[in-house]
Amino acid sequence: MRQRNLFLGLALALGLATLAMDTDTTTNTTTQADPPPGGPSSQTDSVWADANAFDRAADTYNGRAFDTCQAPSADSMRRWLASDYGAVGVYFGGRGRACPNQTHLSRDWLQSVDEMGWGVLPVYVGSQSPCVVARNKQHVRIGSDPWKQGTREGGDAVEKAQGLGIEPESPLYLDMESYRQERKACARDTLSFVRAWNREVRSHGYVPGFYSSANSGVRHMDQARREGVKDLPSVMWFARWNTAPDTDGEPALGRDAWQPNRRIHQYAGNVTERHGGRTITIDRNMVDAPVATLG
Numbered sequence: 001m002r003q004r005n006l007f008l009g010l011a012l013a014l015g016l017a018t019l020a021m022d023t024d025t026t027t028n029t030t031t032q033a034d035p036p037p038g039g040p041s042s043q044t045d046s047v048w049a050d051a052n053a054f055d056r057a058a059d060t061y062n063g064r065a066f067d068t069c070q071a072p073s074a075d076s077m078r079r080w081l082a083s084d085y086g087a088v089g090v091y092f093g094g095r096g097r098a099c100p101n102q103t104h105l106s107r108d109w110l111q112s113v114d115e116m117g118w119g120v121l122p123v124y125v126g127s128q129s130p131c132v133v134a135r136n137k138q139h140v141r142i143g144s145d146p147w148k149q150g151t152r153e154g155g156d157a158v159e160k161a162q163g164l165g166i167e168p169e170s171p172l173y174l175d176m177e178s179y180r181q182e183r184k185a186c187a188r189d190t191l192s193f194v195r196a197w198n199r200e201v202r203s204h205g206y207v208p209g210f211y212s213s214a215n216s217g218v219r220h221m222d223q224a225r226r227e228g229v230k231d232l233p234s235v236m237w238f239a240r241w242n243t244a245p246d247t248d249g250e251p252a253l254g255r256d257a258w259q260p261n262r263r264i265h266q267y268a269g270n271v272t273e274r275h276g277g278r279t280i281t282i283d284r285n286m287v288d289a290p291v292a293t294l295g
Contacts, residue, residue, distance in 0.1 A: 058169055058170075058171065058207055058290035058293075059119075059169075059290060059291050059292075059293055060261045060288070060289065060290050060291070061086065061087050061119040061287050061288075061289065061290075061291045062261075062287065062288050063084075063085075063086045063087065063286075063287060064084055064085045064086060064087075064245070064284070064285065064286060064287070065085055065086065065087035065088060065089060065119070065121060065264070065285040065286075065287045066085050066087075066088060066089070066273075066280075066282040066283065066284060066285065067088065067089025067090070067091075067121065067123065067266075067282065067283050067285065068088075068089075068280055068281060068282045068283070069091065069098050069099040070099045070102065070103065070104075071088075071090045071091075071102055071103075071104045071105040071109065072088075072104065072278070072280055073103075073104050074104065074109055074112045074113065075278075076276075076278045076280065077112075077113045077116060077118060078116060078276075079275060079276025079277055079278045080275045080276055080278065080280070081116060081117070081276070082275045082276040083273070083275040083276075086117070086118065086119060087118060087119030087120065087121055087285075087287055087291055088113065088118055088119070088120060088121065089121040089122075089123050089173075089283075089285065090102075090105055090110075090120060090121070090122060090123065091105075091123050091124075091125060091175075092105065092122045092123065092124060092160055092161065092164055092166070093124045093125075093126075093156065093157055093160035093161070094124040094125035094126040094153070094156075094157070094175070095125075095126060095127065095140050095153075096125040096126055096127060096128055096137060096140040096175070096177075097125045098125070098136070105164070106164070107163070107164050107165040110164055110165055110166070110292075110294050111165065111294060114294045119287075119291035119292075120166075120291055120292040120294065121171070121173060121237075121264070121285075121287070121289075121291060121292070122161060122164075122166055122170065122171065122172050122173060122292050123173045123175050123211065124153075124157040124160070124172055124173065124174055124175065125175040126140075126153040126156075126157070126174065126175075126197070127140050127141065127142045127143070127149060127153060127193065128140050128141055128142065128176065128177055128179070129141065129142060129176060129177075129179030129180075129181075129186060129189075129190040129193075129217075130142050130179075130185075130186045130189055130190065131179045131180040131181075131183050131186035131190075132177055132178070132179045133177070133178045133179060133180065133216075134177050134178065137177055142189055142190065142193050146189040146190070146192040146193035146196070147192045147193070147195075147196045148196070149193060149196070150192065150193035150194065150195065150196030150197040150200070151196045151197070151199070151200045153193075153197055154196065154197040154198070154199070154200025154201045154208075155200050155204075157172050157174075157197070157200075157201060157206075158172070158200070158201060158204045158206060161206065165294050165295045166292045166293070166294060166295075167292075167293045167294065167295045168204065168205030168206055169205060169206070169207065169293055170206055170207065170290070170291075170292040170293045170294075171206070171207040171208070171209045171234075171235055171289070171290040171291070171292065172201055172206050172207070172208060172209065173209035173210065173211050173235070173237055174194065174197055174198075174208065174209065174210050174211065174233070175211045175212075176190070176194065176210065176211065176212045176217045177212070177213070178212065178213040178215075178216040178217070179212075179216055179217065180216075181216055181217065181219065181220040187220060190217075190220070191220065191224060191229070194210065194221075194232075194233070195229070195230070195231035195232070196231075198210075198231050198232065198233055198234075199231045202231075202234075207234050207235060207290055208233050208234055208235075209233055209234065209235035209236070209237055209264075209289070209290075210232075210233035210235070210236055210237065211237035211238075211239070211264075211266075212237075212238070212239065213238075213239050213240075214238040214239060214240040214250055214251075214252045214253075215240075215252060218236060218238040218239075218250070218252050218253065219252040221233060221236065222252060222253050222254060222257055225254070225257055226254065233258075234258075234262060235258065235262045235263070235264070235289050235290060236253065236257075236258040236262065236263055236264070237263075237264035237266065237285075237289070238250055238252065238253070238263070238264070238265060238266065239266040239269070240252075240265065240266070240267065241266070241267060241268055241269050242267075242268065243267055244267065245265055245267045245284070245285075245286035246265055246267075246286065247263040247264065247265050247286055247287070247288045248263070250263070250265065260288070261288055261289060261290070262288075262289055262290075263288055263289060264285050264286070264287045264288070264289045265285065265286045266283050266284070266285045267284055267285070267286060268283065268284040269283040269284075270283070271283075271284060
C-alpha cells in the first residue's frame with residue numbers, strides 16, 4: 001500500500017499522567033466525572049481506562065489523508081490513487097452527520113477501497129456538546145444524562161461499524177465540533193459523554209479516537225489527561241487549519257501526549273482538488289495513527 005506502514009502488535013506504555021506537562025496555561029475548566037453507581041469496577045477500569053494504551057494490535061498509517069462529507073464512489077477513489085493521499089475519512093454513523101444519507105458507503109465499498117490500498121478512518125458524528133458553537137449542530141446537543149447517552153451512542157457506533165465490516169482493533173473516531181469548553185458545566189457534561197462513549201467502544205474491542213478543534217475539545221482532553229482523568233480517547237485528531245501539516249508540534253497537546261502513532265492533524269478544510277479527472281471538496285490531514293481493519 002502506498003505510504004502505508006503497518007505496525008502489528010503495537011504495545012504502548014502505560015502511565016501517561018506522569019509524563020511532563022506542556023506549557024499551556026489555560027484556566028482549568030475540567031471536572032472529572034465518575035461512572036454512575038453500578039458501573040464497571042475499578043479492576044475492570046484498569047483494562048481500558050488509560051488513554052495511552054491500545055489493548056490490541058492496530059494497523060497504523062503514516063502519510064496524507066483526506067476526508068469528505070459524502071464518501072466518493074469507488075470509481076472516484078480509484079482515480080484518486082493518482083493523488084498523494086493514502087487514506088480517507090468516512091462518516092459512518094451518528095445523528096449529527098452533515099451527510100446522513102451516504103450514497104456509496106457500504107461493506108462492499110469499504111472492501112473495494114481497502115483492496116485498492118486505501119487506509120480508512122471511520123468517523124462517528126454523534127451528539128454534540130451542550131455549548132457547541134455551530135448553529136447547524138444545536139439540534140443534536142447532549143441531553144440531561146450525558147453518561148447514559150454517551151454509552152448508548154458508543155454502542156451505536158460499534159453496531160454501525162460491525163455492520164460495515166469494520167473489525168475490532170480498529171479505531172472509531174468521535175467527532176465533537178468546536179464548543180465553549182471554558183463553561184464549566186458544559187465542559188463537565190461534554191467530558192462525561194466522551195468518556196462514556198470511549199468506555200463503551202473499548203469494551204467491544206475497538207480503539208476510541210477523538211476529533212475536535214485544537215483550541216476547543218482537544219485542549220479540553222489534554223487538560224483532563226494532565227488531571228489524571230480516566231477513559232480518555234486513545235487517538236487524537238486535531239483541527240488547526242492554515243498551518244503546515246505537523247502531527248508532533250501541536251501547542252494544545254503535551255509534547256509526549258498521544259504518542260507515538262496516535263495523532264492526526266487536519267491542517268486545511270473545504271478545499272477543492274482534482275485528481276484522475278475527478279473533483280472533490282475535502283479536508284486535508286496528516287496522519288500518524290491507526291486505520292480500520294476490514295473483514
